[in-house]
Amino acid sequence: MISGQNGAGKTSILEALSVAALTKSFTEAADNTLVQTGAENFSLDAQFLSDLGVGLRSKVEYHLGPPARKSIHVNNDKLRRASDLIGRIPIVALTPDDKVITGGSPEERRRFLSLVLSQSSRLYLEDEIEFRKALRHRNSLLGNLREQGTSIARASALLAPWTEVVIERSARIMSRRATFIKEFSPFLLESYELVSGASESPPLRYAPMGFEHDAESAHQLRAFLEEEHNRREQEELKRGMTLIGAHRDELVILIAPEREAKRFASQGQHKSLLVAMKLAEFSYLRDATNETPILLLDDVFSELDAARSHRLLQLIASGRFGQTFISSTTRENFDEMIDFSSNQHRLFVVASGKIETR
Amino acid sequence: MLYTSPALETLIERLSSLPTIGRKTAARLAIYLFKQPDAEVKSLAEALYHLKERVRTCSVCGNITEDDPCAICRDPRRDQSIICIVEEPNDVLVIERTNEFRGLYHVLGGSLSPLDGVGPDELRIRELLLRLSEEKGVREVILALDPNVEGEATVLYLARLLHPIVPRITRIARGIPIGSDLEFVDDATLAKALEGRLLV
Ligand SMILES: [Zn+2]
Numbered sequence: 344m345i346s347g348q349n350g351a352g353k354t355s356i357l358e359a360l361s362v363a364a365l366t367k368s369f370t371e372a373a374d375n376t377l378v379q380t381g382a383e384n385f386s387l388d389a390q391f392l393s394d395l396g397v398g399l400r401s402k403v404e405y406h407l408g409p410p411a412r413k414s415i416h417v418n419n420d421k422l423r424r425a426s427d428l429i430g431r432i433p434i435v436a437l438t439p440d441d442k443v444i445t446g447g448s449p450e451e452r453r454r455f456l457s458l459v460l461s462q463s464s465r466l467y468l469e470d471e472i473e474f475r476k477a478l479r480h481r482n483s484l485l486g487n488l489r490e491q492g493t494s495i496a497r498a499s500a501l502l503a504p505w506t507e508v509v510i511e512r513s514a515r516i517m518s519r520r521a522t523f524i525k526e527f528s529p530f531l532l533e534s535y536e537l538v539s540g541a542s543e544s545p546p547l548r549y550a551p552m553g554f555e556h557d558a559e560s561a562h563q564l565r566a567f568l569e570e571e572h573n574r575r576e577q578e579e580l581k582r583g584m585t586l587i588g589a590h591r592d593e594l595v596i597l598i599a600p601e602r603e604a605k606r607f608a609s610q611g612q613h614k615s616l617l618v619a620m621k622l623a624e625f626s627y628l629r630d631a632t633n634e635t636p637i638l639l640l641d642d643v644f645s646e647l648d649a650a651r652s653h654r655l656l657q658l659i660a661s662g663r664f665g666q667t668f669i670s671s672t673t674r675e676n677f678d679e680m681i682d683f684s685s686n687q688h689r690l691f692v693v694a695s696g697k698i699e700t701r
Numbered sequence: 702m703l704y705t706s707p708a709l710e711t712l713i714e715r716l717s718s719l720p721t722i723g724r725k726t727a728a729r730l731a732i733y734l735f736k737q738p739d740a741e742v743k744s745l746a747e748a749l750y751h752l753k754e755r756v757r758t759c760s761v762c763g764n765i766t767e768d769d770p771c772a773i774c775r776d777p778r779r780d781q782s783i784i785c786i787v788e789e790p791n792d793v794l795v796i797e798r799t800n801e802f803r804g805l806y807h808v809l810g811g812s813l814s815p816l817d818g819v820g821p822d823e824l825r826i827r828e829l830l831l832r833l834s835e836e837k838g839v840r841e842v843i844l845a846l847d848p849n850v851e852g853e854a855t856v857l858y859l860a861r862l863l864h865p866i867v868p869r870i871t872r873i874a875r876g877i878p879i880g881s882d883l884e885f886v887d888d889a890t891l892a893k894a895l896e897g898r899l900l901v
Pocket of ligand 1: 760
């Protein structure tokens, strides 16, 4: 547990762990904002120990430039791409900003899917990186074609290869997401019960652009996307953007049949759901990667009511999770439930940029 | 910091406009050159001068050459019925090093990349079509482009375009480098190779 006043630098410590494991902050903050004011670079050197006792040393260095430079070393080998680190040190972070997962736009839930799946499947991560690149190319091309008023026949021929890449990657990504939803649901059910104390189950539904069939079949998805594309290419040309693909699907969280959490959940249900999603993410990743993820809870307890807070802390104290980093401004509830004098739990106090062990 | 010599300053500016060379490196190179014997620097200057005067692209295949057409295009022993399509002249050297390919080449000069403003007209595709209509005996076109989305889109575009005129269109496989230990292959390559695994 890391305790300290607001602005003392607690979150920075958790962010550092996130950068060391995922190469970026869980706050989605751009790298240049992570550099201390007045400084030109940051440098991180972290050592991890896997469940099997294998050591992994991750070094991330960033220089503002210009041009900005970022280098990542794993066990002293320089990585060719930042994405090569992702998934090797599974990590789950929960922050007050994550509220948007249950309450925000579809994009936020796609980001959630993407973060979990990227850490659990190398191929998925590659598909996503390639999909995003191809999508940007296709959108840029659509924009140019609209501007130049290119004939439909010529535009179609120029778009065709990019359409094919976007559809092929989308079908793979979407079928992987559909399978994930199926595998993830039991974990979510279990953790929702633990967090809320209730036995109601929040079902998930994967709704890729009105596709009604077996979304796990990449083959069927591809056929569906091709059909949609034929129907909508003219509209795409008119609007200058890609309207079909993995960037348009949606994960729907329901609190009851046909009642979408985003609209119908109470404040309390939203909080239970969010914590449950994150704990389920933890269990899912542990299962998928055969490695206990690191859990980061950034200023979460101030957001929860006494009962939920108590249950979550109880879960953590029970040793159910692996190494957990908690940041909090208050210590009241912690002292009575967690024995900081034991070797299992450690308390750090952050004040004016310095960390002290208590 | 600015140096007191305009000539030096100009050189630093020119050097730092090169790819991957920042101002600091440019300054270091310029000072290094200044300390070299006259003859060394003159021969470098001559090499630069001849680069534009003597080196040209082959009007047939687009490869870099001093004689047009290039040595590969002129070589009668090479198999005229197979053309290997690559992105850059450097790729020709790479494939030549294998000693496994005895056909001809066609250098596109890049791959499709709308984000960088590169469409079919910016690549040597028109030249390719012209060449295929003149050289009747081409049986196979091998697409040896980079394994990224731009390369993939270019392969798809060309495949569609060439289908009616070339009997056989192939692309090179992607896989694990021979002689490398599995543990040193990057995760992405290994994941793709696992996905494309073969029966034994
Ligand atoms: Zn030539």
